[in-house]
Amino acid sequence: MAIDLKGKDLLSLRDWSAEEIWQVLKTAEYLKMCHYAGKENEVLKGKTLAMIFTKPSTRTRVSFEVGMTQLGGHALYLSASDLQLGRGETVADTGKVLSRYVNGIMIRTYKQNDVEGLAAGASVPVINGLTDDFHPCQVLADLLTIYEKKGRISGLRLSYIGDGNNMTHSLMLGGAKLGMSVACASPAGFRPDPAVVETARLAAASTGAEIAVVESALEAASGADIVYTDVFVSMGQDAERERKLKALADHQVTEAVMARASANAIFMHCLPAHRGEEVTAGVIDGPQSVVFDEAENRLHAQKALMALVM
Ligand code: CP
Numbered sequence: 302m303a304i305d306l307k308g309k310d311l312l313s314l315r316d317w318s319a320e321e322i323w324q325v326l327k328t329a330e331y332l333k334m335c336h337y338a339g340k341e342n343e344v345l346k347g348k349t350l351a352m353i354f355t356k357p358s359t360r361t362r363v364s365f366e367v368g369m370t371q372l373g374g375h376a377l378y379l380s381a382s383d384l385q386l387g388r389g390e391t392v393a394d395t396g397k398v399l400s401r402y403v404n405g406i407m408i409r410t411y412k413q414n415d416v417e418g419l420a421a422g423a424s425v426p427v428i429n430g431l432t433d434d435f436h437p438c439q440v441l442a443d444l445l446t447i448y449e450k451k452g453r454i455s456g457l458r459l460s461y462i463g464d465g466n467n468m469t470h471s472l473m474l475g476g477a478k479l480g481m482s483v484a485c486a487s488p489a490g491f492r493p494d495p496a497v498v499e500t501a502r503l504a505a506a507s508t509g510a511e512i513a514v515v516e517s518a519l520e521a522a523s524g525a526d527i528v529y530t531d532v533f534v535s536m537g538q539d540a541e542r543e544r545k546l547k548a549l550a551d552h553q554v555t556e557a558v559m560a561r562a563s564a565n566a567i568f569m570h571c572l573p574a575h576r577g578e579e580v581t582a583g584v585i586d587g588p589q590s591v592v593f594d595e596a597e598n599r600l601h602a603q604k605a606l607m608a609l610v611m
């Protein structure tokens with residue numbers, strides 16, 4: 302039985318149930334099949350998505366914009382520096398005003414609070430396109446990729462190696478909800494937020510997934526079905542660059558790390574990647590890497606999300 306998701310915000314996967322996430326994945330699978338058959342579903346004809354960016358983007362911007370075109374609608378790119386937001390208009394007022402013109406708002410920014418404030422003002426669905434704390438759209442695409450490659454999600458083991466960041470948080474929440482165990486290996490000082498880990502553990506209690514935080518990359522990778530990493534220096538952290546590269550040097554995904562994982566493990570990365578920092582070129586450009594299928598799935602997963610909530 303389909304759940305009605307019209308009007309629902311995606312601020313974090315914390316607020317989405319397993320059934321709701323599966324509805325996005327199944328819809329994405331269908332829309333992807335139609336896309337490859339040359340038949341787009343113009344279910345958002347006449348609708349507009351506003352896309353607010355205060356940080357750079359390649360995948361998020363292009364996949365949302367192309368996705369809206371394919372669904373028969375239109376997407377509007379709004380750089381925060383060109384909006385009155387940059388001159389002190391509140392996020393809540395921005396949400397109220399945009400809701401008079403558009404049918405959905407996607408925002409990529411720093412503070413999660415700003416996304417929540419925008420959603421509080423808006424009467425149309427708000428989608429988090431990445432904050433310092435979460436990246437739920439990426440994880441919808443990642444779950445779709447895992448499902449396609451492995452034929453299931455529940456019971457799998459994902460090892461996240463590197464900086465405990467927005468990606469780690471969303472992977473833990475998404476994994477926990479769908480029954481996939483997530484083990485994160487990060488050095489002290491660069492571990493995921495304990496409050497998010499706790500939320501993921503609570504969700505995992507009913508699905509049988511295990512959510513773990515360990516020190517050693519080799520320990521986390523042992524027997525993994527998926528090895529995942531992300532940049533050591535996220536957007537907005539450039540001042541900490543040297544300190545982070547030094548502290549995280551032992552948490553690079555190397556061929557030795559991959560050798561600890563299951564023989565048919567896949568390697569994933571949300572991209573952009575910095576070869577030689579968080580991952581070796583041999584791994585990301587090697588036979589186990591699925592990073593470009595994963596990037597493509599941003600398009601299909603977000604089309605499903607927009608078709609369901611807008
Ligand atoms: N993975 C991702 O969100 O990429 P962009 O920063 O290019 O949007």
Ligand code: NVA
Binds near residue numbers: 431432532535571572
């Ligand atoms: N953790 C990275 C993800 C980029 C898609 C960042 O926030 O910059």
